[in-house]
Amino acid sequence: MSATVLAFVGVDPHFTPQVKAAPSASAAGNLRVGIVCNPKSHRNRGAAYAAGVPGAGRVMVAAPSTREALAETLAEFAAAGIDLLVIDGGDGTVRDVLSGAGDAWGRRWPAIVVIPSGKTNALAIDLGLPADWTLDDALIAARVGRTVTRRPLEIARLDAPATPRVRGFLMGAGGFVSATELAQRTHRVGAFNGVAVGLALGWTVVQTMFGSDSGEWRSGTPMTLTTPVGAIEAHPRYLLLASTMERMPLGLKPFGPVRQGLKLLDVDAPPRMMAAAVPAVLAGRASAWLAKLGYHRRDMTGFRLEMDANFILDGEHFSGGALEVRQGPRLSFVVP
Numbered sequence: 383m384s385a386t387v388l389a390f391v392g393v394d395p396h397f398t399p400q401v402k403a404a405p406s407a408s409a410a411g412n413l414r415v416g417i418v419c420n421p422k423s424h425r426n427r428g429a430a431y432a433a434g435v436p437g438a439g440r441v442m443v444a445a446p447s448t449r450e451a452l453a454e455t456l457a458e459f460a461a462a463g464i465d466l467l468v469i470d471g472g473d474g475t476v477r478d479v480l481s482g483a484g485d486a487w488g489r490r491w492p493a494i495v496v497i498p499s500g501k502t503n504a505l506a507i508d509l510g511l512p513a514d515w516t517l518d519d520a521l522i523a524a525r526v527g528r529t530v531t532r533r534p535l536e537i538a539r540l541d542a543p544a545t546p547r548v549r550g551f552l553m554g555a556g557g558f559v560s561a562t563e564l565a566q567r568t569h570r571v572g573a574f575n576g577v578a579v580g581l582a583l584g585w586t587v588v589q590t591m592f593g594s595d596s597g598e599w600r601s602g603t604p605m606t607l608t609t610p611v612g613a614i615e616a617h618p619r620y621l622l623l624a625s626t627m628e629r630m631p632l633g634l635k636p637f638g639p640v641r642q643g644l645k646l647l648d649v650d651a652p653p654r655m656m657a658a659a660v661p662a663v664l665a666g667r668a669s670a671w672l673a674k675l676g677y678h679r680r681d682m683t684g685f686r687l688e689m690d691a692n693f694i695l696d697g698e699h700f701s702g703g704a705l706e707v708r709q710g711p712r713l714s715f716v717v718p
Contacts, residue, residue: 452478466524523717533713
């Protein structure tokens with residue numbers, strides 16, 4: 383099934399975005415904007431785009447229903463030379479778009495606008511986007527060049543090199559898989575974003591603290607982690623979390639102080655002294671005793687991970703195996 387691409391819509395020819403170098407007046411009138419809408423997102427605004435997007439030059443709108451159709455859409459956007467890539471959806475939609483694009487743009491991606499309309503919008507929180515952020519707001523911000531840079535995680539399969547790489551911003555394994563499943567259940571009762579994260583985290587901590595060392599919450603997941611310098615660490619881990627985001631929902635700081643780059647938190651199994659350690663970890667406190675107890679924070683350019691269990695990338699399950707995790711392309715995101 384091919385993507386549904388609506389006609390180009392020409393509007394205000396005087397709009398002058400500054401997502402790259404400031405364009406000339408004539409170039410501004412020919413600005414191309416590609417919009418990907420997820421019709422299943424929690425708060426999708428896509429229906430209005432077909433009627434025109436004031437403040438843009440020429441607009442392509444697509445609502446692909448399969449990953450194959452999404453790849454076709456993004457290839458069309460790349461061929462059209464769009465200047466702004468708009469993603470209307472949540473974290474999962476952002477993951478699918480960044481992954482589905484493959485190498486369509488190489489190292490020269492268009493500036494990206496995220497319209498947070500999903501059930502979880504952790505990237506939007508990291509970027510500082512308000513809940514009512516709209517495309518109109520984004521176009522105004524783009525015009526004055528308000529962007530920040532982020533590099534997504536890029537995960538390749540060493541045991542299946544032909545498998546396309548996936549890109550996202552929050553990867554988790556071990557207990558994080560169970561926590562995510564709990565968060566998805568809270569969506570059914572109307573809990574979204576930080577509320578869902580808080581409920582899932584709280585329930586996970588309770589289950590872990592009061593479970594036995596041999597129970598499923600505390601016994602951990604066997605993993606082999608290989609660092610960039612070649613150190614091999616093979617043992618069960620209670621939790622592994624990796625991200626290139628700088629700010630997390632609810633103000634949590636599991637990776638420590640705010641900073642750029644690929645950050646890793648891994649916790650040995652079974653977790654020790656959780657009543658004292660968990661609050662310190664989530665508050666971002668840097669304490670030597672945390673590492674001695676098996677709570678490790680690291681900054682890495684990348685790492686290799688082998689495990690049989692599944693992992694989570696921005697809310698979706700992926701099968702385990704031999705993986706290489708690294709930083710993906712530098713992307714510019716439009717912000718307020």
